[in-house]
Each structure stands twice: as C-alpha cells, then as structure tokens.
Amino acid sequence: MPTLPLDEVTFENPFVEELRGEEAGPSGSRQVPGYCYSRVRPTPVPAPRLLAWSDELGELLGLARPSERSAALNILAGNILTPSMKPFAARYGGHQFGNWAGQLGDGRAISLGQVPAVDGRRWEIQLKGAGPTPYSRRADGRAVLRSSLREFLCSEAMHHLGLPTTRALSLVSTGAEVVRDMFYDGHPAPEPGAIVARVAPTFIRFGNFQLMAASGEMDNLRALADYTIRHHYPELGEPSPAVYEQWFAEVARRTAVLVAHWMTVGFVHGVLNTDNMSILGLTIDYGPYGWLEPYDPDWTPNTTDFNSRRYAFGQQPRVGLWNLMALAQALGPLVADVQALRPSLDLYAHTLATTQHELLLRKLGLTPKEPAADRALTEALPEALAGPQVDMTIFFRQLSHLVPGLLTGSSADEEALFRGLLAQAAYEAAPAEDQALLDWLARYAQRLRQETADPEAIRTGMLAANPKYVLRNxxxxxxxxxxxxxxxxxxxxxxxxxxxxxxxxxxxxxxxxxxxxxxxxxxxxxxxxxxxxx
Structure with a gap:
C-alpha cells in the first residue's frame, strides 16, 4: 500500500468533537474544571532533526518516512499543524504512590488527532515533549532526549515481544536544551531536548474517569464512558448500566493479561499510578521502567519508590488490582450498585493467574497435562529463581537450548546441563542458593519427559517464546x-x-x-x- 507524508493525511478528531472541552483559556498552568480536555497548540522548536523512525508503524499508518526539513518532520516537532488537526491535551487525575493527586492531565503531551490505518482502525498520534499545556503545573512541557529515546525504543521493543503496548512512530531532537534535576538532588543541568510521537487507539487512562467522579462531573463521566465504549469497545453494544458492568469486566481482564505478560518477561513499569493505567490494557507512559536482570521481586528501577517499593516487580499484580478498585469506585455512579463491579475484580485475579500460568507453560515447552501438578510447578519457579539471582531472560533462553539434551541424556548429563545453565544465567556465584533452583529444574526435567513432541520441535517453540534480546537499561x-x-x-x-x-x-x-x-x-x-x- 502506498504511503503518504504526514502533512497530506486527513486527521479525524472524535475526542474533541464528541466530548466537552475548553476551546480557549488563559495561558499558564491552572485548574480546568468541567472539561475533558483543553485545546492547545504545540510550541515550535528551533532545529528539529529526525533521530529515529519506526518503518513498521509508519507502514501500518500509511505514513512515509519524513525527509530532512520536510513539512512532515516539522509536524512531528510541533512546529506546524495542518487544517484537519484539532490538537488537545487531556484532563485527568489519579492516585500517585497511593495518594490522590487531584488534577494532573497531559502536562507535556499534545494529541494531534487520529489517522486511519491499513488495519481498519483509527490511531491517535500524540507528541510528548511538545510544550506547555494548562496541565503542566510547574513544568515546561518539554522532554529530554534520554527519556524520549527510552520511550521510543521500549514502546517498539514491547510490541515486537508481543506485549500489549502503546507504540512510537518517531524520535525528533529539538535543537534546544531542557534543564532537569535528574535525581531531584539539587543539581539541575541542561540536557538535549526531544519529542517522541507516540501512537495508540486512545490514551484514555483510569485517571480520566477518576477526576470526573472526584469533581462531581457526572455528565462528563457518563459522556466519557459512553465515548470509550462506542469507539473502543463497540462489541459490547450501546452504553447502559449493564454494559458499563461488562465494560469494566473487560478492562479488568485486559489489565490482568497485561500484568501477566510483564511478569513473565521481567518488565517493571516503575510508576503504576492510576494515571498511568490505560483503559485499553496497554503499557503506557514509559518512565522509570526497567528489565529485571538479577531476579528480585523487590526490585524497582524508580528512585522515588526506593523507600516503599510500592511498584516493585513482585508488587505489580497487587497494584493492578488496587488501581482497578480505584477505577471501580469512579465508575460507581454509572451502575445501580457499585458492588456489581466486584466480580470483575475476581475476574482480574483469575485471569492474571491463568494467563501467567499459560505463558510460563509455553516458555517451558510444556503442554497442559495435570492442572494441579502443572500449576504447582510454575508457581514454584519465581522463588527458585530468586536465590541465585538468576537473569530471567538468559535463564529461559538457555533452558530452551537444553531441551534435546534433557530428553535424550542421562541423569548425570542432566545435572551437568543444569549447572552449566546456572553458570551462564546467575549473577552471583552462591552455591548454597542454587539448590532450590536445581531441585526445581529436576522436577521440570521429569515433567518435560511427559511431552510427546519431537525434542527439536519443543526447542523451536521455546525459542519463539523466550526472547534473547530485551531492552536492558x-x-x-x-x-x-x-x-x-x-x-x-x-x-x-x-x-x-x-x-x-x-x-x-x-x-x-x-x-x-x-x-x-x-x-x-x-x-x-x-x-x-x-x-x-x-
């Protein structure tokens, strides 16, 4: 399919046209009661340069790679708009580290609108780091190169790993510096500025609904819920109290699937505030994320979270549930009884456990046999990995290569293979900590021998489920x-x-x-x- 430059694409603007928004207002950061969004314009930058472009996403959107100094590049830098664009910043709130923060909103993200893609869907293009909005609080609305590059890389890496995620189209340097205090320790310094164009069917979050409910804006709450269902959950039918319940159940299910994927690849989001939870069950807002390297359920990459470790790797399933409870409370006015949403929280827990188990079976090359025994095997693995500080990615990848030897060799060969695996995957030489994992591996080998498929076929399937490369920090x-x-x-x-x-x-x-x-x-x-x- 031929591609077009971004400046020749007609944008659609349902969010702006169907919801109540602030068309114009005073400049500067401020409270914006009564609206779902504010119309804003990106702030131009002096010398944009295209640093990276996702060809695959561009093809999906029917967009051509921008050339140097082209109109398309200047759109991605926030320097120009086309007549069909109606740029806006969304208004939302959220719980940050468990505390209600009130109005937050898109403080440095400006959505240009939606474009039709070759898959038949509409995808929203949003410029992150494009300048101040009413929701910028004390900030300048800009982003630095380091965070923008990390978001660009990880968005696309997660997509290619098969995880639910927002995506990234381009990374553009601005030619201007941005002053940031990287670790909030009183040492601000100038850094190169950048803008990432991120893409998703929508960037609506749990926090959009929370702020409407907290502010008593019932008309906006209902309008936003109806908009979300009609555009992003149309299979549920026309909005009604019964449909709101079904919708919340589907949000809970998708969130559970998302968290299960994180837990089986070793991804730590780092800042799972309710304003960073996508209503579509996508990974959103790549901030202080990290990839689990030494296996440690208490590890968080976020320096702000070092004291409480609320968002540590092992806490993500619990936080997902907590955030869904906060969303349920916000959606309570839309249903006859908020208790009707409680079964969806149980669905979250069930889906998370089931999905994580199924993903682990696939990573281990096992087909379901005896449910109780299989679940006991997969549930025992995380604790076994923690002792020798095993690198999760290397462990599963190297285990894939061992399968033929495990199915054809002797018990002596088996122990040698496992010790070789630990030598490759463990961060610390701690023989006393190895035994639990060695015992688990022996159980796994015994279970593996129940499989009837060809050993090479099992190995091939495992290699397709266990990546060799992840975006290590x-x-x-x-x-x-x-x-x-x-x-x-x-x-x-x-x-x-x-x-x-x-x-x-x-x-x-x-x-x-x-x-x-x-x-x-x-x-x-x-x-x-x-x-x-x-």
Missing part, C-alpha cells in the same frame, strides 16, 4: 550517551535487533549480555536506577 543508557554526542549507530543497531528479539543475531551477541558485563553498568545512573525526571 544499560543498553538504552549506552545509546543515550552516544546520541547525545550525535552518534546514532548504537540507537539504530539496538532498534533493529529489538525488532526481532527471538532471533540469534550472532553479530550482536554482546547485546544479550548480563548487566554486570560490562561491570560499569551495575550502579550507573540510567543503567540500574532512574527517576521520573524527564
């Missing part, structure tokens, strides 16, 4: 530091490899290395820890 940091000097090779190389994370890529073996190789990444800011500063 130290890899992203290396690409950031190079890009800040004008060297885009690490960014481009990493981006290309992450498009096919299940392939071997022998020329890029180093991109699959553990974090402590190189050793400098163990404690380096940006490689092991991050903040919300961007």
């Amino acid at each position: 130290y890899l992203a940091q290396r690409a950031i530091e190079a890009a800040e000097t004008g060297d885009l090779l690490p960014l481009n190389t990493l981006f290309e490899v992450l498009k096919t994370p299940f392939d071997e890529h022998p020329a890029y073996e180093t991109l699959a290395a553990k974090r402590q190789r190189p050793e400098w990444a163990r404690d380096k800011p940006g490689s092991a820890t991050l903040s919300c500063s961007s």
